[in-house]
Amino acid sequence: MFYIYCPYCGEHREEEEFHPKGQAHLSRPTDPDACSDEEWGDYLYFRDNPRGLHHEIWVHAIGCRKFFNATRDTQSYEILETYRMGDAPRVTHFTDTQKS
């Protein structure tokens, strides 16, 4: 069970308080009607499934109800950072010591 730092509450809380909401940094196309079926299908259904670093959205569902981002290693399940919606991740690649 994860131990997750909510960047809004400023505390580590148990995973039971959170819901995962999938891949982060995807934005809704600004003009959906101009998208081809294929482009819309990509937005709807296609997600990265990396072995390693993954930026993902979580919501502090039983807490402040804020959505935020986390950078997680999908192999070790280590959460390397959490950051507020709209912020850019600081961890975008493994340093040598983090490689699992």
Add this chain to the structure above:
Amino acid sequence: MTQPNRLDNGGRIDRSKHLTFEFNGRRYKGFSGDTLASALLANGVDVIGRSFKYSRPRGIVAAGAEEPNAVFQLGATEATQVPNVRATQQELFNGLVSQPTSGWPNLQFDFLGVFGSILGRMLPPGFYYKTFMFPQAAWETYEKYIRKAAGLGRSPRDPDVDTYDHLNQHTDVLIVGAGPAGLSAALSAARSGARVILADEQAEMGGALLDSRETLNGKPASNWVRDALKELSGYDNVLLLPRATVNGYHDHNFLTIHERRTDHLGDRAPANQSRQRLHRVRAKWVILATGAHERPLVYGNNDLPGCMLASAVSTYINRYAVAPGRRLVLMTTNDNAYRAAFDWQDAGREVVAIVDTRAYADGAWQDEANRRGIKLLKGHAVIDAQGKMRVTGAVVAGLNTDGTQLTGKGEVLNCDTLASSGGWSPAVHLSCHTGSRPVWDDDVIGFVPGKTVQKQLTAGAVTGCFSLADCLADGARIGAEAATNAGFNAEPAAAPSVRCRPETRPMALFCVPHYKPNSRAPKQFVDFQTDVTAAGIELATREGFESIEHVKRYTAMGFGTDQGKLGNINGMAVAAKSLNQSIPETGTTIFRPNYTPVTFGAIAGRHCNDLFEPKRYSAMHEWHVEHGALFEEVGQWKRPWYFPKPNESMQQALDRECLATRNSVGILDASTLGKIDIQGKDAREFIGRIYTNAWAKLAVGKCRYGLMCKEDGMVFDDGVTSCLAEDHFLMTTTTGGAAGVLEWLEFYHQTEWPELEVYMNTVTDHWATMTIAGPNARKLLSELTDDIDLDRDNFKFMDWRQGTVAGVPARVFRISFTGELSYEINVQANYGLHVWEKLFEHGAKYDLTPYGTETMHILRAEKGFIIAGQDTDGSVHPYDLGMSWAVKEDKPFSFIGKRGMKREDCVRDNRKQLVGLKTKDPSIVLPEGAQAVDNPNHPKPVPMLGHVTSSYYSANLGRSIAMGVIKNGHKRMGETVHYPLVDGRVVEAEICSTIFLDPKGERQNV
């Protein structure tokens, strides 16, 4: 009754406390301080079970968690049955009742044994796959008998009488194991002031020190243990948890500890005590001081009762004063195991020989053996055990220096106990749980914990350090390191002095060679619990299973309740040899939670019965109960289902409720509908983006129905939203969808449109909502309000008004889910019952009739109103529902779902569309879920057109009505489809409009 194997002196048992217990229907005696295993051995009980596949007699092998055979069913009553209890870990108590779980129908004569030779051939490795899996149906028949014969235990049929607790713990340092390393670590960490939890699976802390022959600071090791525990228990910052197994090591240093608080006291817990606790621990740092398990050697008939681990022999003698036999042969690859022979001799029993596989063994231990006059056969090995129900002899032969071949002829040594030691395997189990793979170490001759991302340290034998002095020093150092890492100022505790005896290097030997190839030699067991032999593993590799993971699955090695604690390394060694490669090349061994079986009681804790799930009640719940309502659960809410009168059938009650509502007035408790309060200057814009229809012009005081879709264009919720003020709206959702919709709204606001100034919150519980519906609804309401103008032209359909109802502030919405004249009265929840009762006071003359969810469903179906989640299933868009009127395509913002429902698949022909269905025979109510076909006589498979989504008997219409999806249904009005039912009937139905009653909507516009 005598205990033939009990020694006159010694042990950590209390001889003044006699205990009586039962095993396999017979009564025995033991002492306080015994385990069930030590007591059985004391009583000379050799055969304690039958093996899984070959039904061979089995005895106790080990003295701890690694025991594969003595796994019993415990419990004196049906309600207190506990399966899969290791006798080696169960403390004896007076009146304990135990049964072997294997060996059905009994230990002496049994099912598989009778068919031994036949089944033996039927049960090669992979027999599950080869013999029983096909045909599938046959497996279901076999499975019962296999499970029963295999000895997997059974669950109780009566409810558990005991209670179990969960405790959440936070700690700076969690130390797993209170042996020499763990205790030393605890002293270092505790002295720094760090919060420390020290957990150990045994009743007494001390681990190997409790049966050690060593002295610490010149005194018996147990004295040092006693002093250490005394010091630790004096600290407020230390929690000592004996009888507590750390069973799981999960992500981010979350560990679960299974503490057995009363299992040593009796069959059930004393009054007002919880039987077990599950500690859920979040630890800043974890120290694994889990020790090591001795590895038995693999040789012919090594599963005969009387074959034991060398260390277990020492433990039984020193801790329990039990010598489990008379004449011992010890086979070993290392010096450490000599202890067993010396303990045996000191207990006054005969050591027939020490068979040391090392020709080069020549040091202090061998000197002592010689001094003691023990026959020492160096460069030898036991190749076979002899005997039927108990060892009677050991066949010993010379062994070449690399342990691959026998030299010379075998010699038989008469003995009744055959102890073996192939060295020690570090107990890496917990370190594996978080995905860290153990690494082979040639010096250790075993796997040690691998690299981890957890905040985890290891100390003592788990690291492959087997000398007592090193374990003590290592523990002290690591304890200080963990406390320092957790932010404390810690120094390693001074380690006690140990008299060290140098050891000759051990030999890497796992399976003793035989004169015959393994496939023809007497069975050499690798995994006792799953009956996997060396020959079986070799067969698996010959059949092409080269990955150890595949070998394990094919042979079932390691798949018992013991997870192969004893056998896995030996099995890997056999596979490696057979594949002609090294052990690390063959793979690694991975253990998964839990370390030992955990009771369901401990897992469930208090989360059972009434506390299994939260229950939600409306403010009028007590009234419903008093008036005989039956309830259904909707999204944790207890909703009245219907209100039967005495002697009324369900259908009679529904008919009465439906007719009363349409003919006079009915009332529904609608409090459970989700309510979301939405405010802010951009609230209107936000709602317009979320719903598919138009919201730009909805005036204050007006309500509107809306459909909500996901981005794929499929309907997922619906409800009425009212404009309370220019910047204030109240959205209603389905009862079950409320939480999901709120999260969905927040998701879009926070991640996509943070620029919109909008705030939302749930107000579901704040309001009690009661819907009065029917031609007399206005008359009834007018008696309870004098400040709301109910005139049909001043308070129109889809208007809402603020005012007073029954003397309390209320919002009244003129909306209708029945098609009747209908008002939804919302008051503060704590006024709910008052207003409800006032309505009944005044409603009596109108025969005001309470109805529940079932009548609500029927009334709305008569009008063709959908229920999201019943008539939709995530694959239905608004056009499929015939609700194009609820989609406003030309809104400036491309609302959620708009692009989705324009996808090629969403605009194609032949989609399943929602239609009404009238059975030809009006008395037949179609089952929901029934599939429509055009031609029931079509050869199978019959093309299916869609299913029935809602189906009821309508008393108002005097016939059955249904809705369902039919391919291209909107263009098939008037056509007939067929519903073949499970019972063989085929029901004909005509496709029709979903609106069965009052298609012009006149009833609500009065």
